[in-house]
Amino acid sequence: MNNQEIEALLDKASRAIVLAEKTFEDSGLDFAAGRLYYAMFYIARALLLEKGLRRFTKHKAVHSAFGQCFSKTKVLDSKYHRWLINAFDKRVQGDYEAFSALTTEDIVEMIAQAREFLETARKYLLQTGTT
DSSP, X not given: OOHHHHHHHHHHHHHHHHHHHHHHHTTOHHHHHHHHHHHHXXXXXXXXXXXXXXXXXXXXXXXXXXXXXXXXXXXXXXXXXXXXXXXXXXXXXXXXXXXXXXXXXXXXXXXXXXXXXXXXXXXXXXXXXXX
């Protein structure tokens, strides 16, 4: 486990949320969704690092490991796993669809979810003595 790497990922998540909010203000729903997904992805990776898990070659492997280590074990509420997967789907929609159906409400909800996920991760890592 590398505390510096965990902190760097959480900082990156925080910066991604801020960037998403700025992008969203400029009517960039698709791009905001991408940044918000990556914020949640960085948070999940930071939490997995705390468990000593670091070698992932695909995003879905991170999703799966996060679900196994944190949702199924009830270490964290399973909603965070669901939010991560939903954010991935919205990022894919925003990145690859010519005309995405993302709405302002989607992005507002994702911002709130990413912020809560980050806060929960920080509290958890503080309790474990990691950060």
